[in-house]
Amino acid sequence: MEKKPFGCLTVPGLITAVLTGLVVLAVGLLRGGVLFSPGPLNAQAGALIGSVTSHADLSGRCTACHAFFWQRAAMADRCVLCHTDVDVQLQDPSTLHGDQFSKKPGISCRYCHPDHLGVNAPLTDMTRVDISHQTFGYSLAAHQHQADGSPFACKTCHVNGYTTFDQTICTTCHQQIDLIYTQAHLKAFGESCLACHDGIDTYNHNFDHGKVAFQLTGKHVPLDCGACHSGARTIADLKATPQACSSCHAKDDAHQGQFGTSCGTCHSPDGWLPASFDHSKTKFPLTGAHLKLDCIQCHTNADFASLPADCFSCHAKDDAHKGQFGTSCGTCHSADAWLPASFDHSVTKFPLTGAHVSLDCAQCHKNGVFTNLPADCASCHPDPSFHAGLFAGIRCDRCHNTTIWSPATFNQSHPNSCGQVTCINHENATCRECHTVNLSTANCLKCHDSNNPVEGGGGD
Numbered sequence: 001m002e003k004k005p006f007g008c009l010t011v012p013g014l015i016t017a018v019l020t021g022l023v024v025l026a027v028g029l030l031r032g033g034v035l036f037s038p039g040p041l042n043a044q045a046g047a048l049i050g051s052v053t054s055h056a057d058l059s060g061r062c063t064a065c066h067a068f069f070w071q072r073a074a075m076a077d078r079c080v081l082c083h084t085d086v087d088v089q090l091q092d093p094s095t096l097h098g099d100q101f102s103k104k105p106g107i108s109c110r111y112c113h114p115d116h117l118g119v120n121a122p123l124t125d126m127t128r129v130d131i132s133h134q135t136f137g138y139s140l141a142a143h144q145h146q147a148d149g150s151p152f153a154c155k156t157c158h159v160n161g162y163t164t165f166d167q168t169i170c171t172t173c174h175q176q177i178d179l180i181y182t183q184a185h186l187k188a189f190g191e192s193c194l195a196c197h198d199g200i201d202t203y204n205h206n207f208d209h210g211k212v213a214f215q216l217t218g219k220h221v222p223l224d225c226g227a228c229h230s231g232a233r234t235i236a237d238l239k240a241t242p243q244a245c246s247s248c249h250a251k252d253d254a255h256q257g258q259f260g261t262s263c264g265t266c267h268s269p270d271g272w273l274p275a276s277f278d279h280s281k282t283k284f285p286l287t288g289a290h291l292k293l294d295c296i297q298c299h300t301n302a303d304f305a306s307l308p309a310d311c312f313s314c315h316a317k318d319d320a321h322k323g324q325f326g327t328s329c330g331t332c333h334s335a336d337a338w339l340p341a342s343f344d345h346s347v348t349k350f351p352l353t354g355a356h357v358s359l360d361c362a363q364c365h366k367n368g369v370f371t372n373l374p375a376d377c378a379s380c381h382p383d384p385s386f387h388a389g390l391f392a393g394i395r396c397d398r399c400h401n402t403t404i405w406s407p408a409t410f411n412q413s414h415p416n417s418c419g420q421v422t423c424i425n426h427e428n429a430t431c432r433e434c435h436t437v438n439l440s441t442a443n444c445l446k447c448h449d450s451n452n453p454v455e456g457g458g459g460d
Helices: 011-030 075-082 084-089 096-103 168-177 179-189 235-239 246-252 288-292 312-318
Strands: none
Touching: 075 084, 084 096, 168 179
């Protein structure tokens, strides 16, 4: 009995199979592999790469993306031939593509970018992507839920694709939370939110100023950030804000810069006024009645730095001496009180002694004259008529003293004769015992009756 081949393994069957394979292969080669396509390519136009703007422009050229099975190149190798920017990112773990490839070695582009799903189907599928948002400079720690309480999704912020972000979305969302604050914030710091914000609120209203060089105390604590950081648009701007008091308080400086910019010497964050100035550190320490004065009583016309320190500059109007003693008021007056004054007459050419000590100044210094007064006694004590001019030119203090003017002690050499009578034993007599009327005549008879000697008296 003749044996027959198994099934289709006959010569005609084999020939048919070969012809069918050749037809399929020819059609695949000639029609771009349309027989093997799982669906149409994405036709959404993007940036021009080479001569195409979408994958659909590659229809019929399967080998642009798919290598033959006998070739060593993978499809991902074909992707980066067009997407050269992605090829660069793959070498940098800080980029989106570099981050994903470093986490998942051997991952293929189509893991996130599937195609053949339709002309309008998205080319990016992020559902299987594990992205550490903080790697790219922005954490999602503070963005777990939207204003309405619903969770954030990638498309909530990345409405125009995952590689771009429109910062107006920040404004739209935050205005729903607090419209007034958001508008004020935009006015103060601009609309480039990502220039300062990192998603973990490093720079927000709860920023710990105690960790930086300029710590907030006193009335600085409740200030809005924009009050000091006006015009700041970046973190660098925030850090570059000047820390000198005068940078904010120049407008409050009543001294018009005369004291420089070290406002903290007198002012404190607890309040710009009242200020506390340590006058003891200046060339004019305050003592006595000066301590109670208001600053403006001396510092008129906002002059604080160039005032003279001598008494006379302020007390010229109080000078009863009209400048006769110069400007060294402190010689007699003190800071405790302008009056009474204390003058040390012992340092002058006329020291006060005896009854002169208790005299009022005006008794000698008439008409406000205090200098160039004569120091001789006669200028105040004119020669009495009793002297009859006999002592002209003789200093009064030869007989008188400052303790008491009268009685005086005669200390002059008496003439040897009183008229025709020689004076003997009269040494202890006072002038008035003999000169009862004046010094030019002597009344001898007061002691000598009828020219008879008196016991103990002298004879003629």
